[in-house]
Amino acid sequence: MEGGELSDDTGAIERVSAQATGAPVEWEADVVLRDGTVAHVRPIAPDDADGIRHFHSLQSEESIYLRFFAPLRELSARDLHRFTHVDHHDRVALVATLDGEIIGIGRYDRIDPTSAEVAFNISDHYQGKGIGSVMLEHLAAIAQEMGINRFVAEVLPQNRKMLTVFKEAGYEVTHHIEDGVVEVSFDISPTEQSKAVQLSREHRAESRSMHTILFPERVAIIGASRREESIGALVMRNILAAGYRGELYPIHRVADRIQGLSAYPSIHDVPEPVDLAIVVVPAAQAIEVVKDCGKAGVKALLVLSAGFAEAGEEGVRLQEKLRRRVRRAGMRIVGPNSFGLINNDPSVRLNATLASVIPDSGRLGLFAQSGALGVAVLASAARRGLGISVFASAGNRVDVSGNDLMQYWIDDQETDTVGLYLESMGNPRKFSRIARALAAVKPVVVVSSGVSSFAAPPGHRTRVTNVPPQAFDALLRQAGVIRVENVHQLFDVAQLTLHQPLPKGDRVAIVGNSDALGALSASACVSWGLRVTHGPVSLPPQASAEEFAAALDAAFADPEVDSVVAAFIPPLVTQDEEVHMAVRTIVADHEKPCVATFLGMRGVGDGLSYEQHGIRRSVPAYSMPEDGIRALNAVTRYALWRQRDRGTQVAPVGIDRLRAESLLEGYLAGSPDGRALTREEARDLLGAYGIRVWPAVEVAGVDAAVAAAAELTYPVILKSTSPVVRHQPGLVGVRGDLVDAEAVRDAHTSLTQRLGPLGADRFVVQRMAVPGVSCVIRASEDPLFGPVVSFSVAGPPTELLGDVAHRIPPLTDVDVTDLIDSVKAAPLLSGHRGAAPVHRAALADLIARLSVLADDHPELSSVELNPVNAWTGGVDVLGAEVVVRPALVRKDPGRRRMT
Secondary structure, X not given: OHHHOOOOOOOOXXXXXXXXXXXXXXXXXXXXXXXXOEEEEEEOOHHHHHHHHHHHHHOOHHHHHHHHOOOOOOOOHHHHHHHHOOOOOOEEEEEEEEOOEEEEEEEEEEXXXXXXXXXXXXXXXXXOOOHHHHHHHHHHHHHHHOOOOEEEEEEOOOOHHHHHHHHOOOOOEEEEEEOOEEEEEEEOOOOHHHHHHHHHHHHHHHHHHHHHHHOOOEEEEEOOOOOOOOHHHHHHHHHHHHOOOOEEEXXXXXXXXXXXXXXXXOHHHOOOOOOEEEEOOOHHHHHHHHHHHHHOOOOEEEEOOOOOHHHOHHHXXXXXXXXXXXXXXOOEEEOOXXXXXXXXXXXXXXXXXXXXXXXXXXXXXXXXXXXXXXXXXXXXXXXXXXXXXXXXXXXXXXXXXXXXXXXXXXXXXXXOEEEEEEOOOOOHHHHHHHHHHHHOOOOEEEEEOHHHOOOOOOOOOOOOOOOOHHHHHHHHHHHOOEEEOOHHHHHHHHHHHHHOOOOOOOEEEEEEOOHHHHHHHHHHHHHHOOEEEEEEEEOOXXXXXXXXXXXHHHHHHOOOOOEEEEEEOOOOOOOHHHHHHHHHXXXXXXXXXXXXXXXXXXXXXXXXXXXXXXXXXXXXXXOOHHHHHHHHHHHXXXXXXXXXXXXXXXXXXXXXXHHXXXXXXXXXXXXXXXEEOOHHHHHHHHHOOOOOEOOEEEEOOHHHHHHHHHHHOOOEEEEEOOHHHHOOOOOOOEEEXXXXXXXXXXXXXXXXXXXXXXXOOOEEEEEOOOOOEEEEEEEEEEOOOEEEEEEEEOOHHHHOOOOOEEEOXXXXXXXXXXXXXXXXXXXXXXXXXXXOOOOXXXXXXXXXXXXXXXXXXXXXXXXXXXXXXXXXOEEEEOOEEEEEOOOOOOOOOOOOOOO
C-alpha cells in the first residue's frame, strides 16, 4: 500500500496520505499530463522514504547533479528523513505518482514570511510530460494559501528544462547568475498570463487524452464472445460493420477466432500495445480486467458493462474500486455502464456502441450520459439526416465527462456544433469555463433534464446543491450555452447552426403565402423577443414562382433584416418544386439565415439543400413556424453573445486578503461547525474588501436609544430586529426621520406598543440614509457550484415574486452589469417615473467586491447585504449578516485537477 493509499478492498476515497500527515485533503489531485496519461499528486508522507530512494536510484548522474549540484549517488538516512518529514506550512513537498511509483517531486521551503525556495526533481523516464509544470502550479497555489507570494530557485545554467518550466509558467521571472548558479525569482500571485497558461495546458492535456480515446490505432474487446446474442458479439459486429481502420483484437480465453479475427487469451498476449480496451465482462470481473490492462500498458478503457453504482450499494463500492484502479494505472475511462462511442472520421470509422445503425458522417458532436438517452439521441440525429462527427456516452461518468469532450471539440476541425444531454453535473465551475471557451468558437446546445432539479441519476458521482435552478440557468447564460428543453429542440437548433450562417441581429422578415401563417409567425417572433421589421408579407394564392423569388429576395436584401422566416402552404398555380427552387436560389445568394415551414408541401423532408461558395448547406424545414422561430431565437441570442465584449474580470482596489484570512481563521477557532458573525465582526471582515457597513447600535430601552442616536448624529431611524416583523411588507417595524431625542422616545414608545412583547427591546438605531432604491446582495458557498452571487430589489420583488438574479464567480464587469439588469425590477434603478437614477457604477463596484470576497474565501457560508440603499450619489450598506464555517473543498480549485 503506497503512501498510505487505500487498498482496493475499501470503499473510501483516496485521502489517507493527506489525512495521515496533517495536510489538507484538497492538496491531492489526479491530473492529466501532456501526453494524455493520468498522474496522482499528493503530499509527501514519511513512509515515502523507500519510494524516494528507489526514484533516486533510477535517475541519471546528470539529473542528480542538476538537482543537488553534486554527484550524490545515494541518499543518506538523514536526507531521506528531511525530505519526507515536512510541516505542510513552512515546508511543503508533493510527489507525483503513477501506478504507485514516484515519478516527480516538488517542494518549497519558506525563507522569510512571504517567500520560499522551490525545487523539483522529475524522473528521467517521465520528462517531457509536463510534470514539472503541474507541480509548480500546485505548489504555487498552496504557497499562496500559506501567505507566501514569491518563489526563488537556484538552477544550474545547463538545466534548461527547469529554467523553461519557470519561464513558460506565465510569471514575471527575474534571474541573475552568481557563482555559476542562476538565481531565479518570481511573484506567484496569479496573473492573467499565468492563469491563461495554466488553462491552456489543462486544455491541451485533456484534449490529447480524448484524442487517444477517439483515434485508437489498436482496439481490444475484452469479453468478445462467439454467442451472437451477447453484447461482446454485438459490439464487435458493429465495429467491423462500420469499417474500423485500425487493428481489432478480440480477447477470449479459449477461442482461436471470433468473427473471422484471431482471438487472444488475454490482453498480455496481444502482439502490439493497445490504445483502447472495450470491456464487456460482468461487473464483478472488471477490476481484474482493469489491473491486467494497466500492466499491459493500455492507454484508455471503454466500459460498457453494467452492474456498478446504478445497481445499489455493492455496485457503488465496486465502481469506486474501478475508479481508483484506473487512476492508479494512469488510464482514462469512459463509463462504466456506457452506451459506447463513435468516431465517424474517415481515418478511424469506429462504432464502438450497442447501436447497429448510426448517423452518417457529419459535423455535429454529441454527448449523452445515459445509455437509454444515447439511443434516443442517435436515433433522432439519424432520422433528421444530421450527420455526426463524434458521439460519446459517459454512462456513470466515473472519469470522462462532457467537460473532457468539450476540451477536445474546441480544436476539432471536423465538428461545427456540439450537443450535450446532461443528467447531472459533477463540476459546474469547470463546465462553465470550458463551455465558455467552446461557445466562443462554435455553438453548444444543452439539454439538461435532471440538472435543472440537481438530482443525479443512479450511478452518477456528484454533490448535493442548495442553489435554485435559476442559478444553473445563469451559469449557462454566462458561458454562452444554448439551453433547450428536450432532444427535439436540440436538433431544431442544430439544424440551423449546422447549415445556416449566424444572424447579425434580432430583426426578422416574414414571407409566406398565408395570412394565418404570417400572423402566427409574427406572434411567435414577438413572444420570443425578436423584432419583425419586414412583413409579414403574404403572397396571393395564384402567385408565380417569380413572385415567390422576388418577395424572398426583397426580404433578404432589406438592410433592416437579419434573418428570414419563410412559411408556405401549397400554392394554387405554382408547383411545389418551383417554390422550393425559388427558396434555394434566393437563400444561396445571401449571407443571412433562413428558417422555413412548408405545410402540406412534398419533397421537403428536414430541409432544402443548396450549394453556397462550394459548401453544401440546407434551409432547415420545421413542421410548424413556432418550432423554427424558437430555434432562430435561441441562435440569435447566442450570436449576440458571440458579438459582445466579454469584459474583463473584476479586480477592485483596496482589498486586504491577508487581513480577511486572519480574521476568518480567528472566527473559526473553536467553532468546528461554523457560526454567525456578530455585527462588529461582519463589519471588520467586509471592511477588508472595501465594503463599508453603516454602524447600527443595538439598544435595550428608550434611554439607550436616545444615547445611541446622539452618538450617531441626527436624523436617525429606529428599527425592530424581531423576526416577527422582519420580512413583513412595508415599514411595520421601522420609524424614520427622527430628528431629536423626543422623536426617538415617541418612536420607541409607538413601536413597543405596536409590536407587543415579541418586539419589545429588540431595536437598533442607525443614521438615516437618503432616499433611494433598497436592494439585496447575497453570496453563498454551495457544495456543488462553489460561490454564487445573487442580486435583487428588496421587498415584494424579492420576497413575493422571486425576482432574484444569480451569477457564478469569477465575474467580469459585463457579468456584473448583466446581473443588475436581469432582474425584472431593474427599471427602478434607472429613474422609474421621474425618480433619480441610482449610481450604477457604485452598485456594480459593491457587487464586484462581494463576488471577489466570496470567490477568495470558501469559509464564507453566506453573506447577505440587506438593505443596500442605492441612490444617485452612491450605495450605502445598511445591514450585513455573515455566516462562516470550515471551508468545503471546491470542485474547481485554483490548480489543475480532473473532475
